[in-house]
Amino acid sequence: MTARPLKTVPRVPSGDIHRLSPLDVIKAQIAEDGSDDGGVLFRDMGRKISQCAGDEIGRDTKRCPLRRPLYRDLNGDEKDELLVGIEDSNFLIVRAFTIKDEVVTQIMDAFAQPLSVELTGRDVIVREPTTTAGYDLRTVYSWDRRRQAMERRNMEFVPQPSGTPSSSGASPSAAPRKGPPDEDPAARHL
Structure with missing residues (x-):
């Protein structure tokens, strides 16, 4: 992705x-994208978000699809970035924002059907x-200085944690299982 300033924030x-x-940032981002123009799935998500109230974030994702936001320095400038998860059907849209030259700028846009999303150090791991x-698929997003955005750095198959059911053939509506605990005590889950 290319870093993208939000003009209406x-x-x-x-x-x-x-x-x-975080709700105002997401609403502005969706408005600037023309409701994401990604078909019925995204139009429905945009409609739900437009009806959210700030105190609903992270409570009932069926009513307000925004998960509780996380803050972490992702780019090494010693200031937090904003990481937001948006639930839509069986998928999660992960977006990150920073402030560059006083302007809110989108620096990540990922779409996944995650078992877990973790912030570890300055990486986002899906x-x-x-x-x-x-096996599960593990994707690591890291800061790319040249592009000034979070980019996919690594994508690999990793063994499932022992004692977890196989995801082979699992339907998208199957209840997600927790990923393995991260060894980094500062890891946070979205």
Whole structure:
């Protein structure tokens, strides 16, 4: 992805992304994208988000599809970025935003059917089921200085944690299982 400034969000002279409402940022991003123009799935998501109230975030994702936002320095500038998960049917849209030159800028846009999404250090790690028995797909997104965005750095098949059911042949409506605990005590889950 290419970093993309959001033109309709007010400038943030302090550079503190915590001062912004995550809901307002997502609403602005969707409006600027023309409701994501990605078909019925995204139009329905945009409609649900437009009806969200700020206090609903992370409570009932069927009513308001935004998960509780996470904050972490993803680009090494010693200021937090905003990471937001948006549930849509059996999928999760993961978006990240930073403030660059006082302007809110989208730096990540990923679409997955995750078992887990983790923030570890400055990486975003998405673990998804596969049709290969005994394995999950692990995708790591990291900061790319040249592109000024979070880019897919690594994608690999990893063994499922022992004692977990195989995701082989699992339907998309199957209840997600938790991914393995991360060894990084500072890891956070979206």
